[in-house]
Amino acid sequence: MKDIVVIKCGGSTIAELSTEFFKSVVNMQQSGKHPIIVHGGGPAINQLLQKLDIKSEFVDGLRKTTEDVLDTAEMVLCGKVNKQVVTSLYQAGGQAVGLSGCDGKLLEVRPINEGMLGYVGEPISVNTSLLTSLMDLQMIPVIAPIGMNNEGVHYNVNADSAAAAIAKELEAEQLVFVTDVDGILKDGKCLDKVTAEEIEAYIADGTIYGGMIPKVKAALLTLTDSLQSVMIMNGKSTNVGKNGSVQGTTIIKTKMKQFVS
Numbered sequence: 236m237k238d239i240v241v242i243k244c245g246g247s248t249i250a251e252l253s254t255e256f257f258k259s260v261v262n263m264q265q266s267g268k269h270p271i272i273v274h275g276g277g278p279a280i281n282q283l284l285q286k287l288d289i290k291s292e293f294v295d296g297l298r299k300t301t302e303d304v305l306d307t308a309e310m311v312l313c314g315k316v317n318k319q320v321v322t323s324l325y326q327a328g329g330q331a332v333g334l335s336g337c338d339g340k341l342l343e344v345r346p347i348n349e350g351m352l353g354y355v356g357e358p359i360s361v362n363t364s365l366l367t368s369l370m371d372l373q374m375i376p377v378i379a380p381i382g383m384n385n386e387g388v389h390y391n392v393n394a395d396s397a398a399a400a401i402a403k404e405l406e407a408e409q410l411v412f413v414t415d416v417d418g419i420l421k422d423g424k425c426l427d428k429v430t431a432e433e434i435e436a437y438i439a440d441g442t443i444y445g446g447m448i449p450k451v452k453a454a455l456l457t458l459t460d461s462l463q464s465v466m467i468m469n470g471k472s473t474n475v476g477k478n479g480s481v482q483g484t485t486i487i488k489t490k491m492k493q494f495v496s
């Protein structure tokens with residue numbers, strides 16, 4: 236849908252997001268757009284896992300999730316981080332509703348590879364009417380990336396893939412990944428634009444690794460006719476959603492051909 240802007244706030248930056256950042260989301264809504272926030276919380280999950288002495292490891296940016304890890308992730312994402320984001324939007328003058336992917340069957344998921352990753356799910360459907368109803372009420376949906384299968388089993392979902400699925404199903408106008416780096420870096424420089432082909436090469440040669448992998452993979456899955464580019468930007472920037480003035484990396488399907496008349 237035109238005017239929907241899905242903003243994924245990474246756990247890497249969420250504790251440092253400024254009041255101005257949240258005000259820019261509220262201003263975006265007041266100017267007639269419909270922002271939706273999907274948040275992560277990897278570092279906060281790590282902290283509690285450490286306190287509880289529960290081990291976890293990552294495979295290509297995805298956390299192997301045992302039952303204990305799932306319980307911890309759900310407590311942190313749905314209990315703590317989600318309500319912090321709702322509160323920050325309230326303090327910035329907005330009205331927000333916090334949900335996880337289990338509420339109203341917002342995110343139906345299936346396991347990616349139960350043997351290798353345990354309770355890690357990938358989205359297969361999104362309850363878009365729940366989100367549009369909230370937006371019609373001028374509420375900003377704030378979504379924690381825990382999903383459920385059709386039998387009610389909960390799964391840990393990478394927040395980048397949750398944001399991408401939501402943007403795709405809603406045919407959003409923009410998808411923005413807010414993280415702790417300026418964009419995709421190569422040899423220390425932030426790339427202005429990258430194509431799908433370049434991304435494949437950068438993953439293969441190790442330029443893109445770790446937590447950037449789920450982000451770029453999610454971005455590529457989302458690129459459609461309605462959503463022609465995906466932005467990766469730094470949470471230190473305070474002007475999310477203002478086209479043209481935001482610094483970061485734009486991911487596009489393929490480089491525009493130059494036509495000569």
Ligand SMILES: Nc1ncnc2c1ncn2[C@@H]1O[C@H](COP(=O)(O)OP(=O)(O)O)[C@@H](O)[C@H]1O
Pocket residue numbers: 244245246247248275276277413414415416418419420421442443444445446447448
């Ligand atoms: N080419 C790259 N450019 C920038 N960051 C990269 C790149 N490859 C890997 N990364 C890593 O990806 C991280 C961002 O992903 P992640 O830590 O999962 O953040 P978030 O919590 O915001 O999703 C960066 O901090 C950086 O360490």
Ligand SMILES: CC(=O)N[C@@H](CCC(=O)OP(=O)(O)O)C(=O)O
Pocket residue numbers: 244245246247274275276277278280296297298308355356380391392393394395446
């Ligand atoms: C399956 C999986 O990896 N889930 C993530 C969910 C949180 C997340 O994605 O947080 P970031 O945005 O900070 O990366 C995790 O457990 O860390």
